[in-house]
Amino acid sequence: MTVAGWQRVLLGFSLALAAGEGADGFRLELPWMAWFYAALLLVGSVWLWRKNSRGAVAMLGALHLIELVMLLTVFRTAEEAPPTWLWWLFVLLSMAGSVAAGASLVSGRRRASAR
Known part of the structure; x- marks a missing residue:
């Protein structure tokens, strides 16, 4: 099966966030949490x-x-919070991924109802 437009966007943001989380794990005291995510x-x-x-x-x-919720609540003031530039990068990737997932679900529902 082919992956549609919004799903490709979601896939890109998910892979970028996974790479960021994997790299961020090396700076944390408990890296397994970032690597598991x-x-x-x-x-x-x-x-x-x-x-x-x-x-x-x-x-x-x-x-x-x-x-996104964790970044805006817990990691905003946590002792092991990422540097500001990395925090903003994670926020933007998470927001964009959430929007892409929502758009993909809505567009998929519209396609199914149009059939």
Whole structure:
């Protein structure tokens, strides 16, 4: 199956966020948490690429939303907060991924109802 427009955007943002999380893990005291989150993003990306599933889109959208909420609440003032430029990069990737997931789910629903 082919991956549609918004799903490609979501895939790109998910892979970029996974790479950022993987690299950020080296600076943290507990790197396994960042690496586990990166692994979840990679699993969701592979699932989306292979199966073109709405479930994969929902999973990646939820992961992007969780990251965004954590960045805006916990990691904003945490002792191990990322540097400002990296924090903003994570926020932008998470916001864009959430928007892409929502747009993908809405456009998929519109295509299904048009049939």
